[in-house]
Amino acid sequence: MQALPETSDAAMTRSGIRLTPQRRYVYEALMERRDHPTALEVFLRAKERMPSISLATVYNCLDALTESGLVRQVNCDRSSSRYCPNLVPHGHFFCKGCGVVFDVPVNPGNQPAWEVPSGADVSHVEITLRGLCPACAQKSTHPTSPL
Amino acid sequence: MQALPETSDAAMTRSGIRLTPQRRYVYEALMERRDHPTALEVFLRAKERMPSISLATVYNCLDALTESGLVRQVNCDRSSSRYCPNLVPHGHFFCKGCGVVFDVPVNPGNQPAWEVPSGADVSHVEITLRGLCPACAQKSTHPTSPL
DNA sequence: ATTTTGTTTTAGAATAATTCTTGATCTCAA
């Protein structure tokens, strides 16, 4: 009987990285709202709880969390990296209109097949969709009604 | 009867962007070796034919070509963007060992592989693989033999 | 308990890639 949501402490302890207050706040900033904040946004959130934390430390912590596998770094084109604590395999959708990012479940069985040269060792697959989110798509098909 | 490879001029004219010598050299730098050069590498190649060209112009040209759809910009994590003139839909493989990038043919499956919220308008899908290319994979499984 | 050793944090400097600015040049159409 242990399906209770894991605490950030437990997650970090399990992952093997040293538990520090800074890392805890950074991780919680990511877990509290499961959107896809940039390092700067994480910094601002962590600062609310620990005003002395520095941006460099947030970058350090995010790196440590990413390395240890507790967090995924998500990139789209060359805009700031975003961070995602959802560890279930999934893709990401980036809205060109409002910039929102959301997780996209992938059906493992239905994936398109890709052919890598024999001998290549694929360790990571990333699926990135771009387009308009429902809200922005609607706006663009309903231009200002010419009354 | 026109399956002959299209000239860069023809491609640009068709795409609707204005044909300038700089754009021509940039495009040819991409077509002559179909690897995945960075803007800097394109700059160096274009410079061989037009020593006066500037890096800023190469960036401008690559943007224009990308916008007009003649070229694709390809990103991996936060390393320099790379450019790819292969317009057939495909994914990209990035080798963590030697940094080589190559195209990966993708056979679209017949089942939807991902689920976007209804109303979202997906305009672009990108598939990125990371791992070790055959050469690097072999090196890493054959560590220095302890004689 | 104290020293040692290694890790983490911080602030600020440094870097790298890219974008922006400005004035000059070019191109096309009237």
Place this chain on the structure above:
DNA sequence: TTGAGATCAAGAATTATTCTAAAACAAAAT
């Protein structure tokens, strides 16, 4: 030919990120 707008070059500026060095901290070994 003469504008109007697009493009170019050079260098400055911006942005995100990484690096550096010193201080603080933590765990292990004495």
